[in-house]
Amino acid sequence: MNANSSGSLARILVVDDMATNRALIRAVLDPREFEVLEADSGETALTRIPILRPDVVLLDVLMPNTDGIDVCRRLREQEEFRLLPIIMLTSLGSPDDVVRGMEVGATDYITKPFNAVELTARVRAAVEKKRLTDRLDDTESVLFALARVVEAKDGTTGDHCDRLSHLSVVLGEALGLPFDDLEALRRGGILHDIGKVAIPDAVLLKKGKLDDAEWAVMRQHPSIGAYLCSALRTMRRTVDIIRYHHEKWNGSGYPSGLAGNDIPQLARIFQVVDIFDALSSERPYKPALPREEVARILREETARGFWDPDIVSIFLDILENDPARLDIPANAVRGRDADLFRNLTGDVMEWRDRR
Numbered sequence: 001m002n003a004n005s006s007g008s009l010a011r012i013l014v015v016d017d018m019a020t021n022r023a024l025i026r027a028v029l030d031p032r033e034f035e036v037l038e039a040d041s042g043e044t045a046l047t048r049i050p051i052l053r054p055d056v057v058l059l060d061v062l063m064p065n066t067d068g069i070d071v072c073r074r075l076r077e078q079e080e081f082r083l084l085p086i087i088m089l090t091s092l093g094s095p096d097d098v099v100r101g102m103e104v105g106a107t108d109y110i111t112k113p114f115n116a117v118e119l120t121a122r123v124r125a126a127v128e129k130k131r132l133t134d135r136l137d138d139t140e141s142v143l144f145a146l147a148r149v150v151e152a153k154d155g156t157t158g159d160h161c162d163r164l165s166h167l168s169v170v171l172g173e174a175l176g177l178p179f180d181d182l183e184a185l186r187r188g189g190i191l192h193d194i195g196k197v198a199i200p201d202a203v204l205l206k207k208g209k210l211d212d213a214e215w216a217v218m219r220q221h222p223s224i225g226a227y228l229c230s231a232l233r234t235m236r237r238t239v240d241i242i243r244y245h246h247e248k249w250n251g252s253g254y255p256s257g258l259a260g261n262d263i264p265q266l267a268r269i270f271q272v273v274d275i276f277d278a279l280s281s282e283r284p285y286k287p288a289l290p291r292e293e294v295a296r297i298l299r300e301e302t303a304r305g306f307w308d309p310d311i312v313s314i315f316l317d318i319l320e321n322d323p324a325r326l327d328i329p330a331n332a333v334r335g336r337d338a339d340l341f342r343n344l345t346g347d348v349m350e351w352r353d354r355r
């Protein structure tokens, strides 16, 4: 009944160190509807998930070595598994497991000992969700690729978007934000300037100062970007970053002239890392500034009322006491859109760079 239109069964991976638990779930899930796969440890699950490509993961929390919380966290760090339904199997009387699971991005949880009807219903709902997000994923990929086109067109910022994603998430974590907000920050790093796709090249790539009319056009990019992404409900929190990333704490920004806490928090976080990255990167019109100088300018602009002082203070704390966290780790998993774009446009970019 739950086989998809091509007739294939939903693939369910059961991760549990206890063979009896795995067998119990296998006995409950109807083989006409589900193909049940097994992993007997967290490590095995992490190795096999990229190969098996399950539709849903049923993940025991309590396992030796790599437990369910670790497995979930590590899967969510990988772009391709961010939307994979993960149902945590928690023991009755361990409400903390539920909270910890949700914090690292679990989709749902089932308390053991489970009810067979409930287990089937939850798994079936998760399979439906997976099939919807698979379709959604395609739409999102187009938006991300479009954002990369904008980034490449500009051509002066290198890996600006990837750095912004990383820096926003580091700052979001320092502020103790939940998974959904960190995910919105990660996406916002890539998508914030997507609206520039509608800005004419004569304005976008103009060397020298923009006149008033050109500025009026340029200032449309946050609203255009928000409009482009607003059709996707999964982008709801990201849209706030896109729409409000040029507002200022004292109300002097655009497009809405919001001030203080009226500017959504995610946008305020993004602004701080955006200005940090702009100051610390080389641009055609300026060298990369040393970090002490960047910190001084950030403080000065905060005193002038541009940025949220509390967020700046937390960011400066990381900059001064733990600056290595701000560098993208060498083993970071790059977004599928980034690799795709690079592979497809290598010759174009090379031609542009030679000119």
Ligand SMILES: [Fe+2]
Residues within 6 Å of the ligand: 192, 193, 221, 245, 246
């Ligand atoms: Fe912008």
